[in-house]
Amino acid sequence: MYLGLEDVFAISGFPIDGSRPIVCEDIDTKKICVDMLGTYDEEGKMKMKVSKRWLKDTFEAVPENISEDVIAHYVRGYLMYLIGTKILPNCDLPTHYPVYWLKFLKDLSPSKLIDVVWGAAALAMLHTSLGSDKRKNVKGPIRILNVFFKFRI
Template sequence: MDVNHFLISSLLERWRLETHTFHFPHGETTVTLKDVAILLGLPIDGDVVTGPTTVQDIFSTFHEYLGVIPPPTVIRGNSIRVTWLNTTFQQLPPNANNDVIAQYARAYILTLIGSILMPNTSVARVHVMYLLKLADLNVVRNYSWGSAVLACLYHCLDHGIHLRQENICGCMILLQCWAWEMITSIVPQLQPLSDQEVVDGDGFPVCRRWTNVTHRINSASISVTEFQLRFDQIRTRQFLWRSYIQPEVSRLIVVDIPPVSIATVPIIASRQ
């Protein structure tokens, strides 16, 4: 999926560090754990993704978990080039045993983390600390990867606002699909997926419904100025406060969303 940088830039202008929300004329809103679970299909309830950020011997670490020793040219500090992972683990060899399959699975997940889910500003390298969490593939699903992705996105948006960076790190696909699902005035028109496509799994995670170009109609590019104007003129009915309840979207959601994504909190108001 191509990222619309005009859209991302226009959203970034409305991000506020103090509240971690986007400010629009009708109120504040933000990406939540529920959005991550539905749009990306990642677990949002589980063990925290945390641990050491350095290793004593990075080459031995890669040999242990990936079965190969990368050349020094693709290593910088505690990170490795994503392109090297793509090239080295592009095709699973025939008659691969369980150990080799696990090594390729780790490399694939590491590539997803470094290029899509939690990329840095260059989208060129991924940190070895994530490989350590993939040591035992049987417990990988027990981690709250969705929480890590959302925390990374918040951090990247904060960092981008503070330093006025040209490139923003974090999961831009999540942010873009969230905007398309929520703000009707900027959404590309889509033909609904057929019942068979839904059965085949083409609609979940819900981000997938935006990746099939055969379903796009009149998806012409909109300039930053046009996005800014549409955000300035947005009306209450053009923002879907109760998201994912539309029939064309709700029928795509095939998992139960953990209650951890919902909280009841008091409203605090102050007089100026």
């Protein structure tokens, strides 16, 4: 079985074309976290990654009466969690997410978020996990396929 970009779009609804491809580049983890999330986890740090646990602990409960700027931090934290668990689940390292995703969440307007090619990135993640699987961990690719079939935007 082979899934192509049109299949990903038909099954999941994730954008497969746009002007903003998801490309990794070396960035200062602390700086982008402070700029986009308002805080940074000094303890469980990995280069260019944030911990799933830290995101959950920091951004799960939104305090009352906060400013619009601070709400944006909580929205980005939640979107990072959604991307890592639903759109681009990494079967090799499911407890940490790449911090470079934050650069695609700078502008939270729907037109900017939809312009990112999440579907192409999800397909690449699927093919990468299928290629690196070697029959050791069959749950990884199956987990990504389940995302395609259960999660529609």
